[in-house]
Amino acid sequence: MDIAEFHEAVYQTVRQIPFGRVTSYGHIAKLIGLPRHSRHVGQALKYLNVDADVPWQRVVSSSGKISSRGPGTSGAQRQREALEGEGVEVRVMRDGGLAVNFSECGWFPERVGAEEEVATETVGTTGVEGENQDAGQPQE
DNA sequence: CCCCTGACGGTCG
């Protein structure tokens, strides 16, 4: 597979992610058929032009965390706003890192089109059980 | 050709 084809495959796959749902770089790579190319999926999104109609914000790391892209860059913040804009709850961790809850919005179908809600079982509640989840607290 | 880097992933303590 060519690099251009790979990028195109990434874009096509990302376009399949439903509104308000989130998946990981690794899973995109898996859907394409190159499970060990998670890093390159991120690179493909990085090379993405603004004009492209690709919901890049719906792709985060396998742990649910939004990649920071290094301090000084606003990429992570933009992604957060884009996600919240479509109703996805973004959790702010103690270190300032951002993350989503896969048990809520995760999208991990084995194949595109075979979405059978597999996510709600795998990660068994990231500690948001019963206890207060003050996600709506005044940050900053 | 060697070495470092990166919008990553999985395991282990």
Next chain:
DNA sequence: CCGACCGCCAGGG
């Protein structure tokens, strides 16, 4: 939950 480590693979210096 978190940090330390190691593995992966294509690009770039």
